[in-house]
Amino acid sequence: MTAYILCFILFLVGLYGVITRRNLVKIAISLSVMELSTFLLFALIGYADGGVAPIVDPSNPAKVYVDPMPQALVLTAIVIGLATTAMLMATIIRLYRKYGTFDIREIKNLKG
Amino acid sequence: MTMIVKKTTQLIAGLIFLYGIYVIIHGHLTPGGGFAGGVIIAGSFILLILAFGSDFLRLTREEAGSTLYENLAILIVVFLAVSGLLATGKIFFLNWIPKGTPGELVSAGILPLYNIFVGIEVAASVLTIFLALVIFKEELAE
Amino acid sequence: METAICIIAGLMIIGALYAIHAKDLLSAVIACGIVGYGLVICFLLLKAPDLAIVQIVVETITLIIMVAVVLDSSREEHFVKPDGKGYMSMAAAVVMTAVLLYFFILAVGMLDPFGSGSLRMASQYINGAVELTGSVNLVTGVVFDFRGYDTLGEATILVTAVLGVITILRLKGRK
16 A cells, blocks of 8 residues: 555655756656656566566466566556657757757747 | 776676666566566666767767667557558457467567567667767767 | 665656756756666666666766757756746646546556466467577567567667758768
């Protein structure tokens, strides 16, 4: 129970950062923190007490296995997370070259 | 970078590349698979680029190659999925190759093929993203 | 088991708070690494070795990309004294956080307690998987056989993201 709540507090820290920060790199870091907290929640849901990792020994199967489905979902999501973070960083580089700053208030004042 | 860093990187990068291939090929037997192995292979190339610095013309050629591999690999994955539709049943993503004994290296039908081509696709994608970030910075500096 | 995960999650929260409030952007990026590498240890404790292998490599590459972006720009974050709008957005953030936390605690009450692992689809996937797919690693069986559409969509998203990065960054056309 406590683990779920701590995991959600991590998500809320990321949300707070997205709303209050004004620096583009800080916003990217906050989004990445939110993403990582979601992965942790999926892994927590799939865990079973006394379970072993989901790899079967055909001659000697174990009784309890950890649920493989949330792990499969997270496995694809991690690689997508890398690609989206890289795309966010590419956008930030272009904005920095055009305006010379990371601050979104100054970018808004300059108006292209 | 200095000579020591370059020589050490040359020795280690090959081992990392081999480890990536091992993780991909044993994906249906041990932890790992196409995604993990592909990212590890891309990591070995990134290590080499970081150690040897950026040579603009060489990197441009490499980027053309990695884009080609990426697009070919995703096409082959789609073709493998359609092959289940054509071969026996009317099911997309059917595992139609004989499965063999579970636990041996050549088993699990079509899954090792998916692992290999998804691994190539992921490795080429991550490498292309990194090369784009390096190349187009140089292009601006000219 | 739960205690160990709680301690690591606490460390991850401290790292995230420091990353959000740091003055220097480079130290903020490196503090973001605390969250990622803490997650690797959590995956190992939760018996998910596949995820740990992927996450440790992906986190390293993400850090390299972020550091490369931060290093060739001005690293200092200019501190501007918050005006009325800044205070309003901060108050909105705190209120929203409190409301979301309340609803989440209500929702966790309906969830099964930690460690029961009782998703209904799981028994179907675990019991018949080795005979149906022939793969000893259950995660590979789920990724490429039972949920193949997911993987196909993921590969397509990866290709699209690469095309997006190249389109955004390229200045001159290819000759």
